[in-house]
Amino acid sequence: MLAKNAVWKDITLYVHRTMINIIEDFIKTGLSYEKINNDGEECVCLDIFVDDEKFSININTKNEVKYTFDSDTISIKDFMEMLDVYIYSAKTVCYQVDKTCHFDDMTIKEFEKEFPKYLENIENNEVLRTDVYKYQTFTTMEVDKSKNDKKICVTNSVANIVDTWDSDGEMIDNMIDMAIAERPDVFYERFWTSSIKRIINEQKRILRTIEYNYKSQISFLRITRKCIMNLKNPRDHVYRGYTFSMLPEVVDDYYRYANAANHAFLEELVQVAWKPSRYQDWCLDDDEKVRIASYRQT
16 A cells, blocks of 8 residues: 555645644743743743653753653654654544743732633633632632634632641642542633633632632643644544644645545555456446446447
8 A cells, every 4th residue: 555655645745744843833922922030930841742642841940951751851853753654644633732931939819810810811722721729628710712713711729738738737749639630629610711700700709718818739731732634533622631723734635645545455456456347336326337238238
């Protein structure tokens, strides 16, 4: 099936070039995105999902770059070579950019001043997520502008994490991750709105049980998600639990691959298995068979 593989290589080369451009742009811009507050610990992370594998590039405030594959730190050379190999045989390639600003001791009063600034700066293809850790609860809000141009999807949830702190008041990372992932929320709501004011008021309502001057660990995350290639299903935008908006070229590539691969397959099949009787059985309809039979009789 040489022709079929050639078409596959053609598509994956396009995907690979696109991914290289995204990586180069990500490394070049680094932490140069618009900063609202410099008091927190900032970092930017690019996660690349190739089928079930995850490649990550992380840049910290010192512009130090770390490359990881399957949670192991590797060199940039190994990273790029492995990415090329995995993309060549992939059916789905997606990426996600997280721009995080984390505060270890922000009060709710300070948070309510900062939140509208972050909210005003998110773009149509982004999700703004805020995480508030206090001693008893983990509160999160996701403001998603990637699903609809006119309305914003807002999700609020509260989880109980009272037993995930040690005796010194420090969070135990593995326990809190497990609690957030596996426990049912004590509160959950989802709504659509076009009102920024309503989003701000809902955030205040969710946090009203926390004293204004109580210092909490708070994170602001700006998330961008895209799907570069999805040959499994061009209309299925959900991957690994995330919702991605797809690049316009992906659907064209999908159908171009499918049509070209089928054509190549049929051409090779006819070349290998061609025989007049089989050709008539496989390739002619009933009317054509009757017409050919009449030629033989004459």
